[in-house]
Amino acid sequence: MPPSLAKRIEGLRNESAFEVLSRARALEVQGRRILHLEIGQPDFPTPEHIVEAAFRAVREGKTGYGPTLGVPELREAVAQYTYQTRGVSVSADRVAITPGAKPMLFFTVLALVEPGDEVIYPDPGFPIYASVIRMAGGKPVPLPLREALGFRFEVAELAERVSPRTKLVILNSPQNPTGGVLGHQELEAIAELAERHDFYVLSDEVYSRLVYDTTAPSIAQLPGMLARTVLVDGVSKAYSMTGWRLGWGVLPEELVPAIELLMVNSNSCTATFIQYAAVAALQGPQDCVAAMRAEFHRRRDRFVDGLNRIPGIRCEKPQGAFYAFPNTAQLDPDDRRLAGRLLEEAGIAALWGSSFGRYGTGYLRFSYATAMEVLEESLERLTAFVGG
Numbered sequence: 001m002p003p004s005l006a007k008r009i010e011g012l013r014n015e016s017a018f019e020v021l022s023r024a025r026a027l028e029v030q031g032r033r034i035l036h037l038e039i040g041q042p043d044f045p046t047p048e049h050i051v052e053a054a055f056r057a058v059r060e061g062k063t064g065y066g067p068t069l070g071v072p073e074l075r076e077a078v079a080q081y082t083y084q085t086r087g088v089s090v091s092a093d094r095v096a097i098t099p100g101a102k103p104m105l106f107f108t109v110l111a112l113v114e115p116g117d118e119v120i121y122p123d124p125g126f127p128i129y130a131s132v133i134r135m136a137g138g139k140p141v142p143l144p145l146r147e148a149l150g151f152r153f154e155v156a157e158l159a160e161r162v163s164p165r166t167k168l169v170i171l172n173s174p175q176n177p178t179g180g181v182l183g184h185q186e187l188e189a190i191a192e193l194a195e196r197h198d199f200y201v202l203s204d205e206v207y208s209r210l211v212y213d214t215t216a217p218s219i220a221q222l223p224g225m226l227a228r229t230v231l232v233d234g235v236s237k238a239y240s241m242t243g244w245r246l247g248w249g250v251l252p253e254e255l256v257p258a259i260e261l262l263m264v265n266s267n268s269c270t271a272t273f274i275q276y277a278a279v280a281a282l283q284g285p286q287d288c289v290a291a292m293r294a295e296f297h298r299r300r301d302r303f304v305d306g307l308n309r310i311p312g313i314r315c316e317k318p319q320g321a322f323y324a325f326p327n328t329a330q331l332d333p334d335d336r337r338l339a340g341r342l343l344e345e346a347g348i349a350a351l352w353g354s355s356f357g358r359y360g361t362g363y364l365r366f367s368y369a370t371a372m373e374v375l376e377e378s379l380e381r382l383t384a385f386v387g388g
């Protein structure tokens with residue numbers, strides 16, 4: 001028997017998206033044609049001017065270690081971008097660049113949460129939140145998102161969950177997996193509670209550029225909130241750059257040295273030439289973002305309308321991100337079994353709602369970040385599956 005692993009590893013969980021992808025790939029090896037609606041990444045190539053900026057940076061020799069918190073040009077570009085997109089004025093010294101938004105979520109929880117601290121997080125929600133809270137020894141406190149409220153939460157249900165041990169509240173708007181967007185009413189309620197009970201807010205805004213027929217306000221815009229909010233964003237979803245690994249946090253001042261220490265002890269810095277590509281993304285032409293958003297919008301309308309025509313499926317129109325989160329309880333209340341059957345019998349890879357938390361039970365998540373033809377064929381296969 002090898003020596004035992006550290007206890008903290010027991011708190012960590014996998015992401016169902018990666019699990020389903022492996023199973024789907026195994027079926028493909030057997031010759032099955034699988035429609036991939038499980039993975040949450042844009043299917044567009046990274047825009048050419050961003051690719052070109054990365055090559056230029058490599059050719060110019062920007063291939064060595066860089067400053068731990070990011071190159072000054074990118075920290076400044078993020079500060080400006082935060083102002084352009086949210087109207088929030090922040091100095092570049094409060095920006096920390098990380099290899100993706102995910103490490104920023106991880107570092108924030110590591111920097112703030114002590115054993116016994118409570119962290120409120122959205123359920124259904126990105127599975128990494130509960131996983132990391134648990135690993136840090138904190139107590140994950142799920143906040144239910146309600147289908148009847150367009151997957152927002154009931155303010156009273158949030159207030160009930162706040163306790164003297166609440167250290168952090170995690171928000172994600174636009175949201176994975178529901179596509180829900182929080183409004184001013186919920187954000188003001190959180191701000192008021194944060195002030196009264198003195199907790200931090202982590203606002204995961206990685207889908208901030210993907211909003212349809214509405215806007216997604218940021219809690220950092222509310223008076224006094226920038227000082228207690230970790231605003232997380234990145235280039236993965238907005239610029240189709242998931243594999244480049246670049247994200248950031250706009251931090252409360254006192255958190256900057258802690259994040260710097262966590263970065264220096266893990267990554268040293270984010271890849272230097274990728275940071276120059278990110279400067280080109282944030283400061284270059286933005287019509288690529290608008291074009292991708294328009295295409296997601298078209299797919300959302302087609303796919304969600306199609307889902308709602310299938311007996312036994314009911315789907316709220318998602319306001320943002322690129323996921324549909326239909327209620328499928330009538331087809332089968334066991335969402336994990338249903339997702340398994342869909343993969344094996346209909347060749348559709350989707351995620352089961354309860355992999356996003358127990359309030360996701362009875363739902364499935366489909367990513368519509370895939371070609372319209374794949375979505376059309378999925379609707380046909382789903383109709384046949386339900387009918388048969």
Ligand SMILES: Cc1ncc(COP(=O)(O)O)c(C=O)c1O
Nearest residue numbers: 100101102126176206234236247
């Ligand atoms: C809600 C949410 N936050 C963060 C991330 C991670 O983004 P990144 O690629 O920047 O690490 C994802 C990716 O799926 C996500 O859905």
